[in-house]
Amino acid sequence: MSSEKKIKNLYAVFNPKSIAIIGASRNPTKIGHVVLKNHLDGGFGGKIYPINPEAEEILGLKCYPSVSAIGKKVDTAIISIPSKMVAAALEDCGKAGVRGAVVITGGFSEVGNAEGEAELVRIADKYGMALIGPNCMGVLNPASRVDSIFLPIYKLGRPHVGDISFISQSGAVGGCIVDLAARAGLGMAKFVSYGNAAVIDETDLLSYLEKDEKSGIIVMYVEAIRDGRRFMSVARRVTKKKPVVVLKAGITAQGAEAAKSHTGAIAGAAEAYKAAFKQCNMTEAESLDELFDFAKIFYQPRAHGRRIAIVTNGGGNGVLAADSVVKNNLELAQFSDSTTKELIGFLPPYATAKNPLDLVGDADAHRYESALNAVMKDPNVDAIVAILLFQTVQLDSSVVNIVVKASDLRQKPMVAVCTGGEYTELHRRILDSYGVPTYPSPSSAIRALAKFLEFSKKHPK
Amino acid sequence: MSSEKKIKNLYAVFNPKSIAIIGASRNPTKIGHVVLKNHLDGGFGGKIYPINPEAEEILGLKCYPSVSAIGKKVDTAIISIPSKMVAAALEDCGKAGVRGAVVITGGFSEVGNAEGEAELVRIADKYGMALIGPNCMGVLNPASRVDSIFLPIYKLGRPHVGDISFISQSGAVGGCIVDLAARAGLGMAKFVSYGNAAVIDETDLLSYLEKDEKSGIIVMYVEAIRDGRRFMSVARRVTKKKPVVVLKAGITAQGAEAAKSHTGAIAGAAEAYKAAFKQCNMTEAESLDELFDFAKIFYQPRAHGRRIAIVTNGGGNGVLAADSVVKNNLELAQFSDSTTKELIGFLPPYATAKNPLDLVGDADAHRYESALNAVMKDPNVDAIVAILLFQTVQLDSSVVNIVVKASDLRQKPMVAVCTGGEYTELHRRILDSYGVPTYPSPSSAIRALAKFLEFSKKHPK
Numbered sequence: 001m002s003s004e005k006k007i008k009n010l011y012a013v014f015n016p017k018s019i020a021i022i023g024a025s026r027n028p029t030k031i032g033h034v035v036l037k038n039h040l041d042g043g044f045g046g047k048i049y050p051i052n053p054e055a056e057e058i059l060g061l062k063c064y065p066s067v068s069a070i071g072k073k074v075d076t077a078i079i080s081i082p083s084k085m086v087a088a089a090l091e092d093c094g095k096a097g098v099r100g101a102v103v104i105t106g107g108f109s110e111v112g113n114a115e116g117e118a119e120l121v122r123i124a125d126k127y128g129m130a131l132i133g134p135n136c137m138g139v140l141n142p143a144s145r146v147d148s149i150f151l152p153i154y155k156l157g158r159p160h161v162g163d164i165s166f167i168s169q170s171g172a173v174g175g176c177i178v179d180l181a182a183r184a185g186l187g188m189a190k191f192v193s194y195g196n197a198a199v200i201d202e203t204d205l206l207s208y209l210e211k212d213e214k215s216g217i218i219v220m221y222v223e224a225i226r227d228g229r230r231f232m233s234v235a236r237r238v239t240k241k242k243p244v245v246v247l248k249a250g251i252t253a254q255g256a257e258a259a260k261s262h263t264g265a266i267a268g269a270a271e272a273y274k275a276a277f278k279q280c281n282m283t284e285a286e287s288l289d290e291l292f293d294f295a296k297i298f299y300q301p302r303a304h305g306r307r308i309a310i311v312t313n314g315g316g317n318g319v320l321a322a323d324s325v326v327k328n329n330l331e332l333a334q335f336s337d338s339t340t341k342e343l344i345g346f347l348p349p350y351a352t353a354k355n356p357l358d359l360v361g362d363a364d365a366h367r368y369e370s371a372l373n374a375v376m377k378d379p380n381v382d383a384i385v386a387i388l389l390f391q392t393v394q395l396d397s398s399v400v401n402i403v404v405k406a407s408d409l410r411q412k413p414m415v416a417v418c419t420g421g422e423y424t425e426l427h428r429r430i431l432d433s434y435g436v437p438t439y440p441s442p443s444s445a446i447r448a449l450a451k452f453l454e455f456s457k458k459h460p461k
Numbered sequence: 462m463s464s465e466k467k468i469k470n471l472y473a474v475f476n477p478k479s480i481a482i483i484g485a486s487r488n489p490t491k492i493g494h495v496v497l498k499n500h501l502d503g504g505f506g507g508k509i510y511p512i513n514p515e516a517e518e519i520l521g522l523k524c525y526p527s528v529s530a531i532g533k534k535v536d537t538a539i540i541s542i543p544s545k546m547v548a549a550a551l552e553d554c555g556k557a558g559v560r561g562a563v564v565i566t567g568g569f570s571e572v573g574n575a576e577g578e579a580e581l582v583r584i585a586d587k588y589g590m591a592l593i594g595p596n597c598m599g600v601l602n603p604a605s606r607v608d609s610i611f612l613p614i615y616k617l618g619r620p621h622v623g624d625i626s627f628i629s630q631s632g633a634v635g636g637c638i639v640d641l642a643a644r645a646g647l648g649m650a651k652f653v654s655y656g657n658a659a660v661i662d663e664t665d666l667l668s669y670l671e672k673d674e675k676s677g678i679i680v681m682y683v684e685a686i687r688d689g690r691r692f693m694s695v696a697r698r699v700t701k702k703k704p705v706v707v708l709k710a711g712i713t714a715q716g717a718e719a720a721k722s723h724t725g726a727i728a729g730a731a732e733a734y735k736a737a738f739k740q741c742n743m744t745e746a747e748s749l750d751e752l753f754d755f756a757k758i759f760y761q762p763r764a765h766g767r768r769i770a771i772v773t774n775g776g777g778n779g780v781l782a783a784d785s786v787v788k789n790n791l792e793l794a795q796f797s798d799s800t801t802k803e804l805i806g807f808l809p810p811y812a813t814a815k816n817p818l819d820l821v822g823d824a825d826a827h828r829y830e831s832a833l834n835a836v837m838k839d840p841n842v843d844a845i846v847a848i849l850l851f852q853t854v855q856l857d858s859s860v861v862n863i864v865v866k867a868s869d870l871r872q873k874p875m876v877a878v879c880t881g882g883e884y885t886e887l888h889r890r891i892l893d894s895y896g897v898p899t900y901p902s903p904s905s906a907i908r909a910l911a912k913f914l915e916f917s918k919k920h921p922k
Contacts, residue, residue, distance in 0.1 A: 029854060111811055156852040157882045170777025172822065175852050176880040183882030223780060249777060254793050255784035258776075258817050287904035288781060288880060315719075316631025316710060319684060320749060323716035332715050350572055356719050361633065391617040391636045393490060419637040419749060421618045421644030443748035 006200065009130035010208045013100035014190055015144045016075035017046040020067045020098070022089050023080040024050030024058050031080040031104055031150040036061075038153065044145040049074060051089075068096045076100035078138060078148045083107035086134065087119045094127030102148045103133035109196050110135050117198050124199045136195025137171030140178065142188055143214065149191075151175060160433075162187015163216035164295050167205045169194060169223045170249075173288065177221075180292055185433030189214040203231045210238045217298040219291060220246040223259040228276065235280035243298040243455055245283045247291040248273050281458055283451050293448045296437040300413035302456040305382035307333035308449070309375040310356035312387035313363040313395060317417065318356030321385055321442035328450035332356070339378040346370045361392050365399035372406040372414075383453065384414040385445055390424045400427055404434040413452060417445045467661065470591035471669045474561035475651055476605045477536035478507040481528045481559070483550050484541040485511030485519050492541040492565055492611040497522075499614065505606040510535060512550075529557045537561035539599060539609045544568030547595065548580045555588030563609045564594035570657050571596050578659050585660045597656025598632030601639065603649055604675065610652075612636060621894075623648015624677035625756050628666045630655060630684045631710075634749070638682075641753055646894030650675040664692045671699045678759040680752060681707045684720040689737065696741035704759040704916055706744045708752040709734050742919055744912050754909045757898040761874035763917040766843035768794035769910070770836040771817035773848035774824040774856060778878065779817035782846055782903035789911035793817070800839040807831045822853050826860035833867040833875075844914065845875040846906055851885045861888055865895040874913060878906045 019039070023032035032052070036059055039048055049072075050058045053065035064070050067077060067089070077093045079086060083105050093101055101124070108117035117134065124131040132138055138148030142161045149156065159181040166188065168174030174193040181188055190212065192205055202222050209215040218238065225231045238244055250259035251270040277284045285291040308325050310332070312318040325332050332355050335343070343353035346367065351360045357375070359367050368386070375381050386403055388395065407414045416438045418428045428438040439445035480500070484493035493513070497520055500509055510533075511519045514526035525531050528538060528550070538554045540547060544566050554562055562585065569578035578595065585592040593599055599609030603622045610617065620642040627642075627649065629635030635654040642649055651673065653666055663683050670676045679699065686692045699705055711720035712731040738745045746752040769786050771793070773779040786793050793816050796804070804814035807828065812821045818836070820828050829847070836842050847864055849856065868875045877899045879889045889899040900906035 034854065107811060151852045151854060155854075155884045168777075170775065170780075172775025172850055172852075173777035173781070176775070176778070176850065179852055179881040179885065183886075221777065223777065249780040249784060252784045252787035254787050255780050258780045258783045258815075258819075287785075288778075288902040289905060314631065314633025314637070316629075316634035316682065316684065317637070317749075319631075319710040319716050319719045320634070322719045323710060323713045324748075326713035326715050350568060354719075358719075389633055389637065391612045391633075391640055393495065393612060393616075420640040423616045424640065425644075441749040444750060 003204065005128050006130050007204050007208050009099040009128065010200065010204070012075040013102065013130055013132060013139055014141045014146065016100065016146055018049065018072070018074050019046065019146065020049045020051050020070065020074045020077045022051040022067065022077055024052050024063065026055060026058050034150045034152060035078055035080065035148055038147045038149065039145070041153065042145045042147050042158065044147070067093050067098060070096070074098050076102065078102045078104065080104040080150065083113070083116060087116070087123060090120060090123045094123055094129060099129060101129050101131045102136070102138035103131060104136060104138055104148065104150060106135035108134045108198070117196060121198050131199035132192065133195045134198060137174055137193035140191040149175065149178065157182025159186055159188040162189060163299055164188050164219060165190040165209050165212070165215035165217070166219045167192055167194065167202060167209070168221040169197070169202065170221060171195065173221050176288070177292060185429040186296055189216070197226060201226050203227060203234050206234050206238055206244070210241065216242060217295060218242055218244045219295045220244065221291065222246065222248055223250045232276055232280050235282055239281040243283060245285055245291060245294045245298070246277055247285040247288065283455055289444070290447070293439060293444050294451050296432065297415060297448045297452045298455070299435055300437070300452060301410040302460055303382045303413050303453050304460070306330045306453050307380060307382045308385060309333045309378070309381040310385045310387065311359065311368070311371050311375060312356055313359050313361060313392055314387060314389045315358045317387045317389065317419070317442055318358050321387060321417070321446060322356050324443045324446035328446050330446070330450055330453065333378070333381040335375070336378050336380050339374050342374045343371065362394050364394040365396065365402050368399050369402045372402065376406055376409065376411055381412065383412055383449060385417060385442070385449065386414060387417040387442065389420065390418060390427050391420055397427065400430050403431060403436055407436045413449065415439060415445045415449055417442050464665065466589050467591050468665050468669050470560040470589065471661065471665070473536040474563065474591055474593060474600055475602045475607065477561065477607055479510065479533070479535050480507065480607065481510045481512050481531065481535045481538040483512040483528065483538055485513050485524065487516060487519050495611045495613060496539055496541065496609055499608045499610065500606070502614065503606045503608050503619065505608070528554050528559060531557070535559050537563065539563045539565065541565040541611065544574070544577060548584060551581060551584045555584055555590060560590060562590050562592045563597070563599035564592060565597060565599055565609065565611060567596035569595045569659070578657060582659050592660035593653060594656045595659060598635055598654035601652040610636065610639065618643025620647055620649040623650060624760055625649050625680060626651040626670050626673070626676035626678070627680045628653055628655065628663060628670070629682040630658070630663065631682060632656065634682050637749070638753060646890040647757055650677070658687060662687050664688060664695050667695050667699055667705070671702065677703060678756060679703055679705045680756045681705065682752065683707065683709055684711045693737055693741050696743055700742040704744060706746055706752060706755045706759070707738055708746040708749065744916055750905070751908070754900060754905050755912050757893065758876065758909045758913045759916070760896055761898070761913060762871040763921055764843045764874050764914050765921070767791045767914050768841060768843045769846060770794045770839070770842040771846045771848065772820065772829070772832050772836060773817055774820050774822060774853055775848060775850045776819045778848045778850065778880070778903055779819050782848060782878070782907060783817050785904045785907035789907050791907065791911055791914065794839070794842040796836070797839050797841050800835050803835045804832065823855050825855040826857065826863050829860050830863045833863065837867055837870065837872055842873065844873055844910060846878060846903070846910065847875060848878040848903065850881065851879060851888050852881055858888065861891050864892060864897055868897045874910065876900060876906045876910055878903050
């Protein structure tokens with residue numbers, strides 16, 4: 001099977017009009033039950049065919065003994081049955097013209113069963129199927145509502161439709177990020193956990209998302225890259241169009257050893273990976289926190305330099321931000337004379353018109369509005385860090401709209417820093433869901449901003 | 462006034478039997494109103510005297526024109542009136558025998574009014590008062606319920622009684638940490654934001670907390686240290702008894718410049734500070750995130766080495782943890798033969814009895830219990846990282862008690878990693894409130910653990 005056909009058939013996996021759930025079950029602890037229920041609860045708009053030779057009906061849907069017994073077109077099969085039965089089910093799918101398959105079932109190369117996995121590859125190749133897995137969590141597309149994540153929605157939230165697409169070799173890491181995105185109010189375009197990568201691998205997925213208009217930002221968690229040369233050639237091409245953030249696990253010898261028994265992947269060679277990512281203009285994250293922090297900043301408009309304005313209602317937080325600016329090799333902007341004049345015009349006498357701009361603890365939304373407007377149009381400022389401490393008496397929810405409005409002008413990148421508990425978290429979620437990336441500390445915000453400015457420099461728009 | 466007397470009088474500030482709120486007001490947007498209301502709502506057990514010459518009664522309490530007019534003993538005054546009136550009020554407090562004063566009011570050295578500040582120092586010295594501030598948020602003691610934090614409780618949560626005491630030069634940074642602690646379910650012993658440090662400075666507070674039995678762990682945010690030699694001599698002494706975590710802001714030239722207009726402090730000389738902290742065996746945090754992450758690990762029992770066991774129900778997260786262990790110069794423990802045997806005894810056939818120990822996605826609380834018991838008693842293991850992904854079907858809330866129980870044996874330090882949204886956050890809070898420090902990622906957990914093991918090595922118990 002040509003690689004192109006395989007990649008093209010991924011469309012059926014992400015946007016199926018009809019799905020067969022092989023291993024559908026009445027038992028709520030079974031994966032086949034959770035996946036079926038998630039499609040029903042999630043409002044999947046296409047046809048759903050539960051497959052189980054021992055049931056007549058599950059969750060109100062007619063049940064079929066096999067895919068070929070349906071007698072109608074099926075785009076994609078989601079398979080969760082014992083490993084020994086997967087090949088036969090897949091063969092049946094192939095005969096029935098199914099183009100995409102998500103094999104959730106484990107017990108293949110990750111436990112040394114290379115032969116079992118090779119058989120799946122042979123079948124997928126024979127029928128030209130885009131096979132995701134085995135040993136994976138599969139796909140989530142909040143737009144088409146296909147959702148093979150077999151974890152309950154009350155435990156793992158589903159994000160709304162958005163720009164970020166996430167390719168994860170690990171289901172667990174992928175699930176964590178999806179859950180974090182849902183909690184933060186961040187939208188996602190596509191999510192895929194590809195497990196053992198028997199047929200469809202990280203490079204195929206990257207190729208597919210390159211052309212997917214809904215995917216504005218691509219985020220990857222990889223333990224191993226199967227064909228480095230091919231991956232690099234694709235990555236180099238994709239990063240010309242879209243930012244790609246990557247976290248490579250198994251970067252140390254011990255980590256690599258752990259990865260081997262996890263997804264059967266040979267990882268390692270840390271420095272080689274690092275150099276390759278850099279050469280391809282990918283943005284490398286060094287931890288799960290960074291991966292999430294970086295992912296959400298790339299929706300910002302490109303910056304034209306590295307001079308940062310800090311606007312704050314907490315002096316100490318401004319000092320910490322100034323330290324972070326310097327540590328990350330960025331510069332503190334020097335406000336222009338006209339900006340300084342404008343600031344003096346509205347600031348109270350006990351505030352100083354300098355950067356970091358401390359609006360002082362009694363700043364209200366109106367003072368933030370004047371300050372953000374002033375620094376947004378200052379030609380000496382390339383990007384803005386707005387520190388919003390929601391604990392103060394004067395700062396109320398109305399500042400959220402002020403910040404979103406300033407950010408919506410899309411003249412300069414802007415990030416928000418909000419450190420605090422419940423009341424703060426609520427407002428962070430609103431900001432994030434409106435496209436203003438928020439961070440829990442000056443250092444995490446400015447680390448992400450520095451990565452984004454690095455990307456901006458290489459990819460001016 | 463001798464330094465000892467001043468420090469001794471801090472007891473009155475943290476544990477007053479009677480307080481005067483100078484500047485108490487009926488206007489809910491005034492600091493003097495919020496502080497009074499917080500004491501009433503918080504259930505402060507002592508006497509409260511609102512001071513306002515223009516009111517008869519505020520929030521149901523009889524109002525006095527001045528502290529001397531009360532005619533009864535007052536331990537501490539919390540002062541929030543215009544800066545020009547502070548000296549006279551303080552003088553009146555001195556005459557009335559008040560031992561502690563928290564001056565919230567700003568407008569002193571931080572805006573160039575050195576003379577005004579010098580006057581406060583003269584008065585405090587004359588009467589031997591322990592004066593906190595000016596330009597500060599003051600004190601919070603969840604045990605005595607004194608609470609001069611002038612921010613509403615619905616915006617800035619108050620933590621329950623616990624071991625961590627926090628000394629913060631900045632009110633804003635201090636408020637953020639208090640709010641984070643409340644949200645995380647972490648208890649605090651004392652909190653103090655000391656602002657301009659006109660009388661009581663960081664070293665006095667450190668001295669005081671050294672002898673405070675309720676303060677098990679001391680955390681500091683400083684922008685400048687006034688008397689380096691004295692600070693170091695005290696810090697060196699304190700760290701022999703209690704861990705001290707410190708975040709120094711204004712560590713870069715630009716940050717130092719910002720600090721100057723914030724609390725009037727001369728900061729800077731990054732490397733000198735770094736070296737000094739190390740020499741005094743303080744644990745340095747480099748960001749707000751680290752400060753918070755490190756603070757909560759020191760309640761753990763001391764470790765006797767640096768061999769880490771990782772227990773997880775998500776393979777990828779285990780790989781990331783293994784990478785972090787190596788990056789932080791720790792070692793992955795090699796399980797003993799008897800542990801390996803024990804693990805094989807209860808693990809399902811598709812799991813491997815190696816470190817990182819992947820209990821696999823279908824692990825339930827019972828499997829965690831067996832695994833934690835096995836590694837807890839393995840002589841080859843010095844500390845445990847328990848990764849708990851609450852998104853899986855099988856892992857329910859009962860694992861929280863298992864982890865708390867294993868940790869309660871206090872044989873080895875144990876931290877938990879829980880990455881995810883709402884359901885996960887709920888369980889994190891329970892674990893944190895029971896003394897098992899939780900982290901949102903393997904990297905943040907293991908960074909904190911590495912700092913703690915460094916401390917353990919220097920201070921074995």
